[in-house]
Amino acid sequence: MSELNFANSPINQSLTPERKIELYTQMVRIRRFEQASLKQYAGGKMGGFLHLYIGQEAVAVGTISLGGADDHFITAYRDHGHALAVGMGMNECMAEMYGKQTGCSKGKGGSMHFFAPDKNFWGGHGIVGGQTPLGLGLAYAVKYQGKKGCCMCYLGDGAVNQGAFHESLNIAALFGIPVIYIIENNGYSMGTSQKRSSSYQGCLAQRAEGYDIEWDVVDGSDIYEVRAKTQIAVERAHNESKPTVLEIDTYRYYGHSIADANHKKYRTPEEIQNYKDNHDPISVFERKLLAEGVLSEEQAKEINKSAQEEAAASVKFAEESPAPTIADISTDVYWETDNDTEASKIGHHFFS
Numbered sequence: 546m547s548e549l550n551f552a553n554s555p556i557n558q559s560l561t562p563e564r565k566i567e568l569y570t571q572m573v574r575i576r577r578f579e580q581a582s583l584k585q586y587a588g589g590k591m592g593g594f595l596h597l598y599i600g601q602e603a604v605a606v607g608t609i610s611l612g613g614a615d616d617h618f619i620t621a622y623r624d625h626g627h628a629l630a631v632g633m634g635m636n637e638c639m640a641e642m643y644g645k646q647t648g649c650s651k652g653k654g655g656s657m658h659f660f661a662p663d664k665n666f667w668g669g670h671g672i673v674g675g676q677t678p679l680g681l682g683l684a685y686a687v688k689y690q691g692k693k694g695c696c697m698c699y700l701g702d703g704a705v706n707q708g709a710f711h712e713s714l715n716i717a718a719l720f721g722i723p724v725i726y727i728i729e730n731n732g733y734s735m736g737t738s739q740k741r742s743s744s745y746q747g748c749l750a751q752r753a754e755g756y757d758i759e760w761d762v763v764d765g766s767d768i769y770e771v772r773a774k775t776q777i778a779v780e781r782a783h784n785e786s787k788p789t790v791l792e793i794d795t796y797r798y799y800g801h802s803i804a805d806a807n808h809k810k811y812r813t814p815e816e817i818q819n820y821k822d823n824h825d826p827i828s829v830f831e832r833k834l835l836a837e838g839v840l841s842e843e844q845a846k847e848i849n850k851s852a853q854e855e856a857a858a859s860v861k862f863a864e865e866s867p868a869p870t871i872a873d874i875s876t877d878v879y880w881e882t883d884n885d886t887e888a889s890k891i892g893h894h895f896f897s
Contacts, residue, residue, distance in 0.1 A: 552833070554773035556611070562839045566848075568610055568768060569834060572602040572827050574852045575626045578635055581856035582625070582642060582656075586803055590864070591642045593655040598626035600798040603826035604729050605630040607771030608697055608793075611779050612665070615694025617683045619667040619676050621701060622657035623729075623797075631666040633659065635859035645866035652869045653877060674700060674707030677726065681713040684724035688786055695723040695782035697775075703734025703742060705749050714756040714790070723782035725775070728792040729765070735801040736811050750792035758788050765795030766824040769833070796820045 551557065560568075579597045586595045598605070605626040609618060612631075620627045628638055633649060641648030642656045650658050650669075658669040667683060670676040680698025687694040704710060705728060717724050728749055734742040743749060753760035759781065763774045771793060778789035798817065800808030809817070834840035875882075881889040 551767065551769040551773045556772055556776040557769050565834060565839050568606055569830055569840065570848050571606045571630055572830065573848050574855065575602045575629050576827060577852040577856045578629060579625060581860055585860055592644065595656050595803045596623040597799045598623055601729060601731065601765065601795045602626055603768040603771055604765045604793050604795055607768040608727060608775045611772060611776055613694065615687055615692040617665040617667060617696040619680045619683060619696065620669065620699035621676055622671050624657065624659050624669040627699065628659040628666065631661060631664040633661050633664065635855055636862040639859035640863040640866050643863040645863055646869050647866040651877060674704040674710045677710040677713045681717055681722055681724050684722045688723055693783050695725055695779060697725045697727055699727045699729055702728055702730040702739055702749060706743060714758060717788035718756045718758050721786045722788055723786045724788045725778045725782055726790045729795055730792050731795050731797045736805060736807055748792055750790045753790035758790055760790040763791055763793040765793040766826045766829050768826065768830050
């Protein structure tokens with residue numbers, strides 16, 4: 546399918562001009578939030594790790610834009626983009642990275658553990674590939690309850706070699722589970738190139754053939770293509786209760802995390818600049834919308850300014866929010882103890 550046809554696919558033709566601008570705005574907001582996060586992290590305002598999503602925005606926004614009431618989302622530790630795409634606020638996300646009480650996980654999870662169950666977003670997981678069986682379970686629950694939905698489970702190219710992922714593929718195929726595994730392939734498993742970290746023929750998604758699962762490869766710089774190809778997988782999950790593996794080619798501008806000091810050594814400056822110049826998902830979409838007459842340059846500048854201001858406001862909110870108390874250490878450990886259930890009265894839940 547040509548580039549023109551992706552824009553003209555039914556799922557994209559159904560987009561109103563207002564909705565297209567919403568998707569563009571979401572991508573810009575993610576970019577500005579991440580840039581603000583980087584600045585504060587570099588300034589020593591945050592602890593722990595910071596895995597930036599800059600360069601990959603079209604993947605989260607494009608796929609999540611297709612979700613309905615009974616569709617669920619779960620991802621790994623590079624989770625900020627997905628969190629904002631499902632509708633989480635910058636304030637609760639920034640405060641979480643600051644370790645504050647007002648954070649989405651009450652300051653107990655940090656950058657890698659954003660959650661919003663009310664938005665069908667189940668994290669944010671720090672264990673490589675650990676979210677893949679959880680995504681399978683979410684999709685199984687949807688099917689078990691007789692609902693027409695699916696789970697989009699995101700993982701990196703390095704996670705495809707984890708045993709838990711292959712076990713999940715096997716069960717997904719055997720039991721007909723409506724899970725969509727989305728490999729966000731940014732080319733590097735931490736600091737190791739794909740060719741040096743994974744054995745494959747044509748692509749990583751092709752491994753799905755071994756489990757009799759449908760698969761496809763997607764250009765992650767084009768949100769129209771992301772939506773068009775993901776919609777096929779969504780319909781397969783909704784209507785046939787069958788899994789899909791999608792490999793979405795993308796790129797991250799910075800290192801695996803901010804602790805990755807060598808990201809300009811295992812990648813050439815020319816490689817990074819080429820992606821920024823020719824494949825940046827925000828620039829690609831902006832050019833398309835300008836050509837379509839949907840967006841003006843003045844609107845684009847205003848959206849960018851507004852996103853920067855929102856990100857700056859979230860930093861202020863995080864800095865002014867209260868820190869957790871000593872008493873907070875013993876809450877949110879066991880649901881039973883927090884809610885004083887019968888189970889909480891049996892056995893020992895904490896070490897004295």
